[in-house]
Amino acid sequence: MKFSLIHLPFYFGLFIALLGMLFKIQHWPGGYNLLYLGLLLQAIFIILILTEIFTSKKADSRTKLIWGLPNLVIPIISVCFMPMLVLPVIIFASGIRYLSRGRKHFIVTKRDLQQSDFDSI
DSSP, rough: OOOEEEEHHHHOOOOOOOOHHHOOOOTTTTHHHHHHHHHHHHHHHHHHHHHHHHHHHHSSSHHHHHHHHHHHHHHHHHHHHHHTTHHHHHHHHHHHHHIIIIGGOOOOOOHHHOOOTTOOO
16 A cells, blocks of 8 residues: 555544543543544545545546445544544544555556547547
């Protein structure tokens, strides 16, 4: 798996959210702030994923819907119905799944663009 800019908010936000959870468990000051900052970075990651999915020229509409809906609905449901400590775990699971398996369905490589011409479209 190649490292790209979409990995930065994911891993950095995950680290900050986990650090905030540990601070919150120990009742240290700043735990809530770190947790919210980490979740904000995770929200930026989700927005980046959704824009990458829905602006893809490689995937059809069914694939976009199958990958986009869980990345949109699951974090919203978990914020509403689950405690704040479970949200980073859910975002981590969906983010790792997308980065390891799903991203190849949406990213068009330079080789694909060079090989496409009028006859192959």
